[in-house]
Amino acid sequence: MEKVRIGIVGTGYIGNVHGQIHSQDPRAEISALYDIVPERAERTARAIGGKVCASRDELMENCDAVLVCAPNKTHPEIASHAVAEGKHVFCEKPFAIGLENARRLLETAEGSNNVFQVGHNRRYAPVYAKLKELVANDTPHSAHIKMNRGELKNPVWTGDTNVTGGFLYETTIHLFDMMRFQFGEIAELVAYGSTHEYPEIDEFSIIFKFKNGFHCTFASSSDASWHFPFERIEVFCHHRTILTEEMERLFDSRGFDHRTQNIDTYACHMLEKYEKWGYLQEDRAFIDSILEGKEPPVTALDGFKSVELVESVYEAIRTGEKIRFE
Ligand SMILES: NC(=O)c1ccc[n+]([C@@H]2O[C@H](COP(=O)([O-])OP(=O)(O)OC[C@H]3O[C@@H](n4cnc5c(N)ncnc54)[C@H](O)[C@@H]3O)[C@@H](O)[C@H]2O)c1
Missing domain, CATH: 3.30.360.10 (Dihydrodipicolinate Reductase; domain 2)
Known part of the structure; x- marks a missing residue:
């Protein structure tokens, strides 16, 4: 079985939490990292592996699934980019800021054939x-x-x-x-x-x-x-x-x-x-959904409703x- 190649956008606190968990799942591998502060991605790469990318486009070329772990206001743009590139998406909370952004991202996520999960870990x-x-x-x-x-x-x-x-x-x-x-x-x-x-x-x-x-x-x-x-x-x-x-x-x-x-x-x-x-279980559930082609436990609609x-x-x-x- 091929491993799910994970790309992480935003390698601060929560990006590293998810990265560490996925790096220990035999069904996944950390393949690409991108942070606007490159030293942060380099530090993460030393801990859990993965190619440090110079841009988000380069990250998209090197993964199957994108974890959106940058601060709140960036989520819709990064998540929509990942959906457009045909990636599975794990989007940290909040799903979006503002109803218009949330509505647009919900439409984008629901139009995707891939998994879109929202990070309500609790x-x-x-x-x-x-x-x-x-x-x-x-x-x-x-x-x-x-x-x-x-x-x-x-x-x-x-x-x-x-x-x-x-x-x-x-x-x-x-x-x-x-x-x-x-x-x-x-x-x-x-x-x-x-x-x-x-x-x-x-x-x-x-x-x-x-x-x-x-x-x-x-x-x-x-x-x-x-x-x-x-x-x-x-x-x-x-x-x-x-x-x-x-x-x-x-x-x-x-x-x-x-x-x-x-x-x-x-x-x-x-x-x-x-x-x-609940971080361990939510990350396992994300990989389960990708491999089994099933709906994730926390959907884009849940993210929208919050x-x-x-x-x-x-x-x-x-x-x-x-x-x-x-
Ligand atoms: N589910 C949870 O329990 C939980 C816990 C903590 C944080 N979060 C969420 O995760 C997100 C990140 O929080 P954090 O605590 O890890 O913050 P952080 O500041 O520790 O890390 C954010 C990282 O994103 C990078 N970054 C900023 N803008 C970027 C961009 N446009 N592209 C790429 N990288 C970018 C920063 O340089 C930084 O390294 C927030 O939305 C936060 O609400 C969720």
């Missing part, structure tokens, strides 16, 4: 896979969700809305995708936001109502410190709370007698980070109106 994290299993076997009523960050300083571009599209695109989008994955499609939302630490809206309170009647509150702050857990989902069912703490643990508490609480713990803290955070949610929350804050989805 869906594969064992804690969230376990949550989905528990939620699917119960009737969740409501939830409280939190997704915070300690700063918008590292990498430096995370504080520049011209690159990120805004904090919701950079961070919160992960759990926007997670809400759809766990609880279904959203019917309407109201949102409030304010500006404190950075020259953008950096603090959010949102209420979502889902098409199936489920509803949740959602808090997201960009300057909350890295207090553990910086992300958490608390789901409330019939005399039951299921609670996650980042991708470390899940607690499942049942019953109504306050003297004798029944709490099961599902602990993932001993897993290696790449598996605990952008649609981000834009709707910004619009709700701008207009003070409730946003309703068809």
Whole structure:
């Protein structure tokens, strides 16, 4: 069997994460690297191999699949280039910035005969896979969700809305995708936001109502410190709370007698980070989809819907109106 030849555009933090994982998959090989800062691609080549390319065109000539791992605003252009060259594409989140860019990229991706996968890694994290299993076997009523960050300083571009599209695109989008994955499609939302630490809206309170009647509150702050857990989902069912703490643990508490609480713990803290955070599984799934010709677990449409949610929350804050989805 021929190996899938991987090309990586953007060899910073996440490009190296995916590169290391693919370099250990016997079905794949790192064949081409391109970064606008050539020394970064050279450093990556020394660690995991691959030809350092002088341009994106040269990279396209030397791979079967492209990993789009440059900062947010570059994703649509790089991903569309790769589709046009007949490549399989793995596009990091966010799928795009802005609805128009997202719509255009969705059309491009859906017109491709190759795999197009979006990097919402948390869906594969064992804690969230376990949550989905528990939620699917119960009737969740409501939830409280939190997704915070300690700063918008590292990498430096995370504080520049011209690159990120805004904090919701950079961070919160992960759990926007997670809400759809766990609880279904959203019917309407109201949102409030304010500006404190950075020259953008950096603090959010949102209420979502889902098409199936489920509803949740959602808090997201960009300057909350890295207090553990910086992300958490608390789901409330019939005399039951299921609670996650980042991708470390899940607690499942049942019953109504306050003297004798029944709490099961599902602990993932001993897993290696790449598996605990779902990166390993998402990269394996990308190669599976290429080799087996099947749809990836996170599609371009999922990527589009997460952008649609981000834009709707910004619009709700701008207009003070409730946003309703068809
Ligand atoms: N799924 C996740 O958990 C996760 C985690 C981190 C980052 N990300 C996403 O991955 C992307 C990269 O983030 P990062 O933390 O690796 O950033 P980074 O700054 O560490 O790396 C980005 C790299 O891209 C290069 N670059 C910039 N513009 C380029 C271009 N036009 N063509 C080629 N290379 C270019 C930079 O020189 C840099 O080496 C972002 O969109 C970010 O949101 C996702």
